[in-house]
Amino acid sequence: MEEKISGKILEKIKREKIIPDPKWKFLAKDYLVWIAFMVSIFVGGIAIGSMAFVLTNSDWDIYPRIGEDFSQYLVMSLPFFWIIALIGVSFLSFYNYSHTKKGYRTNPYIIVVSSIALSLALGLLFYQIGLSEKVERNLSRSIPYYQRSADYRIKIWNQPEQGLVAGRIVQIRNKDDFKIECFDGNIWMIKGENILWRPRAVSEEGAQVKVLGEAEDVRRYIFHAKEVRPWIGEMRKNPIINERMDRDEFREER
Amino acid sequence: MFIQKCEGKTDEELVRMVLEDHNFYACLVARYEDKLARYIRRISASSKEDVEDLLQEIFIAAYRNLNDFDQGLKFSSWIYRIAHNKTISSWRKTKSRPQLVHSEEAQELVKIVSSDEDMAKDLEKKFDAKQVEKILWKMNEKYREVLVLKFLEDKDYQEISDILKKPMGTVGTLIRRAKNHFRGIAKKEKVDL
CATH class of the missing domain: 1.10.1740.10 (RNA polymerase sigma factor, region 2, helix turn helix motif)
Known part of the structure; x- marks a missing residue:
């Protein structure tokens, strides 16, 4: 049987002109797998950086001012999109690494933990250099999930009686005297003494900001500010709130 | 040539x-x-x-x-x-069942998966290859394949790791569990190990 089998095999190799697949094909496959692994680590870094950015800009401190259900506030503030993305890319990095030539030799837990650690390091770097903020700003324009979250934030920041307003700066004399146009089209005069401008809050016309303070005169739209924060993401008219305001104004007129 | x-x-x-x-x-x-x-x-x-x-x-x-x-x-x-x-x-x-072991291999395999106390008592006992095969085929595939590679093909942990593309730690765990699994099934089948 020995010679028969080897004879048959050699004969088949010659007859069908079988040749070993070229080395570059295997190298290309190996490189692709490694590239896929690195891409998943990179995306994991983006996810973590964005999560860090969202969490540090979620205005947790203003929750006591507003009459919202905490669980809803939490749900709307947590970056679920990025949490799910991170879980997804963690699986992908595990899958890709374990499909490298010797990846199977590594304990799966070590692969997952190491991937998350690498993404964490990258994510913190992205956060520090401002890449996470850019990602958040760009995504908030294009992803529906972000619109829902943005609408909720608009609702939160449209409570002048609670000392919260937000809008686009339409005129600025100085950092203690400027005007903003809110999402509902109203122009508020913002005044104060040594108003605290948080980092990344831009004091220029066109910039979007959130303002904390006290409504001095609601009818004349005068707001006494203590602090200005940057508004991250799109600011657009919220039809539900507009309808409620129109109804309130109609009742007042009657 | x-x-x-x-x-x-x-x-x-x-x-x-x-x-x-x-x-x-x-x-x-x-x-x-x-x-x-x-x-x-x-x-x-x-x-x-x-x-x-x-x-x-x-x-x-x-x-x-x-x-x-x-x-x-x-x-x-x-x-x-x-x-x-x-x-x-x-x-x-x-999905048909092959003949996994011959009678000499059956003896060897049973000695290996038996506990140390049992081994001393039962060294003289003869086991039917069919009984052993029956047990092996009731086992989960992942346990059966490591038992075959380790004890019938004489592969070491590194080789099994490379053949099955599993980490060595996992191979060790599978072998340990495979032995317990084998003993458990033998007990259920009332095969005296």
Whole structure:
């Protein structure tokens, strides 16, 4: 049987002109797998950086001012999109690494933990250099999930009686005297003494900001500010709130 | 003629020679056909003709993928991996039960999976190969395959890790669990170990 089998095999190799697949094909496959692994680590870094950015800009401190259900506030503030993305890319990095030539030799837990650690390091770097903020700003324009979250934030920041307003700066004399146009089209005069401008809050016309303070005169739209924060993401008219305001104004007129 | 030139060469050296002249492949085939044929018969219900067909498939696949062979790996582990994957995938289509063990192997396997206390008492006991086979075929596939590789094919943990593409720690755990699983089934089947 020995010679028969080897004879048959050699004969088949010659007859069908079988040749070993070229080395570059295997190298290309190996490189692709490694590239896929690195891409998943990179995306994991983006996810973590964005999560860090969202969490540090979620205005947790203003929750006591507003009459919202905490669980809803939490749900709307947590970056679920990025949490799910991170879980997804963690699986992908595990899958890709374990499909490298010797990846199977590594304990799966070590692969997952190491991937998350690498993404964490990258994510913190992205956060520090401002890449996470850019990602958040760009995504908030294009992803529906972000619109829902943005609408909720608009609702939160449209409570002048609670000392919260937000809008686009339409005129600025100085950092203690400027005007903003809110999402509902109203122009508020913002005044104060040594108003605290948080980092990344831009004091220029066109910039979007959130303002904390006290409504001095609601009818004349005068707001006494203590602090200005940057508004991250799109600011657009919220039809539900507009309808409620129109109804309130109609009742007042009657 | 080529077979004589191969004497004294390691498998890894032969791989390099085959890539220059395919006639040297006869040497690698000659070295592994019996071992692989026995392994195929252990894990599938293949007839003599089916074993030959599978062997051909395995060796042709190995030849095609020779440039993918990593010199950091043992050639035997690499070709066993190909043999394992091809045979299992062929066996899953038929799902018929092969003869896994012969009577001498049955004795050996039972001695290994028995506990140390049992071993001392039961060294003289003879076990029916069919009983052992019955137990093996009731086992989960992942336990059965490590028992076969470790105790019937005499592979070490690193080799099993490379053949099955699992971490060594996992191989160790699987072997330990496989032994317990074997004993558990033997107890249920009232096979006195």
